[in-house]
Amino acid sequence: MTDHIHIRTTKQEDIKNLAEFIIPFVEQEKILPRTSDELEELVQTGFVAVEDEEIIGFASLEIYSRKMAEIRSLVVAEHRQGSGIGKKLVAACVERARQRSILEVMVVTSSDLFFQSCGFDFTLPGEKKALFIQPHIEK
Numbered sequence: 001m002t003d004h005i006h007i008r009t010t011k012q013e014d015i016k017n018l019a020e021f022i023i024p025f026v027e028q029e030k031i032l033p034r035t036s037d038e039l040e041e042l043v044q045t046g047f048v049a050v051e052d053e054e055i056i057g058f059a060s061l062e063i064y065s066r067k068m069a070e071i072r073s074l075v076v077a078e079h080r081q082g083s084g085i086g087k088k089l090v091a092a093c094v095e096r097a098r099q100r101s102i103l104e105v106m107v108v109t110s111s112d113l114f115f116q117s118c119g120f121d122f123t124l125p126g127e128k129k130a131l132f133i134q135p136h137i138e139k
Contacts, residue, residue: 059089
């Protein structure tokens with residue numbers, strides 16, 4: 001039931017509450033820890049899901065260039081997961097990318113089935129794929 005939940009852009013005043021909201025997700029290693037400076041950056045292009053003045057979800061669209069943006073730090077309060085809030089936050093990020101004429105939006109995630117249900121896929125037309133390396137880990 002998402003009747004009294006609304007998605008809105010984040011504001012500077014949200015930073016303190018967001019910092020507290022993400023703590024359990026960082027502790028569970030679902031998202032990376034964020035410094036105050038990083039949260040300030042994410043808030044500039046972020047969205048929150050709010051229910052009765054309480055933040056119950058967050059996502060941010062980090063814009064790298066006109067060509068590429070990334071959805072970052074998508075989290076939904078445990079008691080509200082599975083109710084469509086995550087999809088609404090993803091849709092808000094994708095819509096912002098569309099409004100800014102961003103060509104591609106990517107996400108780095110361990111929840112690939114969720115993002116596939118939002119329309120994401122492992123490849124782009126022309127079989128473009130993202131490949132990664134962790135330079136700090138020796139092979």
